[in-house]
Amino acid sequence: MQEKTPVKVIDGRQLSDLLIEEMTQEVNERTQKGLPQPGLAVVLVGEDPASTIYVRNKxxxxxxxxxxxxxxxxxxxxxxQALDDVVVELNERDDIHGILVQLPLPKHLSEARIINLIDPTKDVDGFHPVNVGLLSSGQAKLVPCTPLGCMEILEREMGDVSGKHAVVIGRSNIVGKPMANLLLQANCTVSIVHSKTIDAAALCRQADILVAAVGVAELVDQNWVKPGAVVIDVGINATEIDGKRKLVGDVNFADVADKCRAITPVPGGVGPMTIACLIKNTLTAAKQHDM
Structure with a gap:
């Protein structure tokens, strides 16, 4: 009997360190040529504990x-108005190439208004309608960080993904839709599964690449996964197990791991790559500013 190839657990922290190392070298080369140091501004409203941690890590x-x-x-x-004024000032600063307003905002503030107010060339979250439109037409320079991080993982782990069938679970503006666009641009055949999909599990079982980004703890079990698939778990869900708080993904890792070729864990998978890709977007914005 042929031995089963052991599943590869993709180390997002290691890949993130590698990407940061590559960008550090590029930043050093920029400054040695006399080009400006890329500048990132992060706006944090309030003291939400999770947002504070995210900002510190970024x-x-x-x-x-x-x-x-x-x-x-x-x-x-x-x-x-106070928040608007901060964004307008950052838009005008030549030493700031990337602007990120940490979401979510307090309920009395308009996220849509702020996203639209950020200069699209400094929109390192990739949420501005101009950048969304450019992504849809295959021209985007600044892409939402989580889908960009997922593509970095796939390209580094699989190489050429052309011709693969990719299924994305979730259709959010932040992950699902841009993820599908990036996979299409990489020449995958792409399906999107959502809450109205009939027999979602059957469609997911066809996927060579399965991206779970729906925000439902451990939704995906082995019945959803094709043998030998690469599974990217974007979900971060707080659950309580045996009286202890634990973070789990949208994929039931223990149930699925033996069936797939490679899988990202939660935590330690997509999360670190998301932050690294924020830095990548800032460097991209700086290079665009040079032109």
Missing amino acids: IRCAEKAGLFSLVIRLDASCTQ
């Missing part, structure tokens, strides 16, 4: 790569 990663970084903290009770 700034740490930016500084590791040699970027100039700036954190602007506003009180949770700040007005829409």
Whole structure:
């Protein structure tokens, strides 16, 4: 009997370190040529614990790569006008190439308004309608960081994904839709599964590449997975197991792992690559600014 090839658990932290190392070298080469140091500004409104941790990790990663970084903290009770003024000022600063307003915002502030207010050439989250449109037409330079991180993982682990059938679970503007667009541009055949899909599991079982980004804890079990598939788990869900808080993905890792060729864990899979790709977008924005 032929031995089963052991599943590869994709180490997102290791891949993230590699990507940061590559960008650090590129930033050093820029500064040696006399080009400006890429600058990233992060705006944090309020003191949400999760947002505070995310911002700290993003700034740490930016500084590791040699970027100039700036954190602007506003009180949770700040007005829409005060937040607008901060973004407008950052739009005008030549030393800032990337602007990120940490979401979610307090309920009295408009996320849509702020996303639209950020200069599209500095929109390192890739959420501005201009960048969404450019992505749809295959011309985007700044792409949402999580899908970009997923593509980095796939390309580094699989090489050429052309011709593969990719199924994306979820159709959000942040992950699902841009992920599908990037896979199409990589010449995959792409299906999107969502809450109205009939027999979602059957469609997912056809996937060579399965990307789970729906926000339902451990939704995907082995009945959803084709033998030998590569599974990318974007979900981060807080659950309580035996009285202890634990983070799990949208994929039931223990149930699925033996069936697939490779899989990202939660935590330690897509998350670190998302942050690394924020730095990559900032470097891209700086290079666009040079032109």
